[in-house]
Amino acid sequence: MDAVDTIAAELRALADPARAEQEKRYLKSDLEHIGVTVPAIRKLAVRAATGLTREKTLALTDRLWRRPVHECRMAAIEVLIRNAPLLKADDLAVAERMIRESHTWAYVDFLAIKVAGNLVLRHPPLATTLDLWAADANFWIRRTAILALIPDIRAGTGDLTRLAKYGDALIEEKEFFIRKALGWVLRELSKKDPDWVTTWVRDRTDRISGVTIREAVRHLPAYDRDALLTAYRS
Structure with missing residues (x-):
């Protein structure tokens, strides 16, 4: 065998x-x-x-x-x-093919964070591919673009300019899996930089979805979390 x-x-x-x-x-x-x-x-x-x-x-x-x-x-x-x-930088194409064939978060999330995200962490120029993915017609590829930022964030070297750009592009998405992913990434960043997350969300409470904000504020200090949720509800 x-x-x-x-x-x-x-x-x-x-x-x-x-x-x-x-x-x-x-x-x-x-x-x-x-x-x-x-x-x-x-x-x-x-x-x-x-x-x-x-x-x-x-x-x-x-x-x-x-x-x-x-x-x-x-x-x-x-x-x-x-x-x-x-893996080499060119192997990002392997992850992309698998993600496009996945049709479920059960595969996409592992590939996005642990394969694509770690390749981008090791080969920073690959982030330009994520820029293309963030506007892709396939929402699993868009989800991957945002989730692939997590390894960099966890390493303490997160590209906040890119996160803000993706966030503004995806914040009004109707697709649940995109809304959830954006909240997830903001939640991860809040463990490292709660002030950035608080400010970013506060300026967008009129546009952000409930799914996104509930994830984003989960680890923020109680005062900031409550203030943001109150602003969102109003």
Whole structure:
């Protein structure tokens, strides 16, 4: 058995039909679901990815991704994450292709933050690709553009000019997953720079969505949080 067949067999050995049915329904997925937890998938994928070259990592990722099984797709993502330090700037295109084929946050968010975001952190010129993504017709790509800023923010070197630009472009989005993503990124930044988040949100309480502001203010000091929510409600 090759690596993909081995991973697939090991996943099926962990099958939980009840979990599979529930997860398939929750994700509104067209794929086959086996019913394996993310930690268990990650364990198998990390073992399979350990010691691989960049080329073999990309090959294994691609073959797992092409199997129409939810857990195989999750394993593909985990293989890519495990060997993300091996990836080159050009490999952002691999993440983009997978994101465009994802159709669910369950794949997009891992790819956006742990693959695309970390590539941008390591290769700052790639941020110009995020600029294009922020205006893409595919809302999962737009979601990726904003979420990919998180690793830089967590590292304490966040590009606040770019965040403000994306925020103003996306703040009036009707798509829930964009509204949620913007709030998520603001929430992450509030752990490092609550004053910036407070000021940015305060100047936009007449435009911001409820989903976004509730996420954004979650970790702000109580006084600022309450003042912003009051301004938003009024």
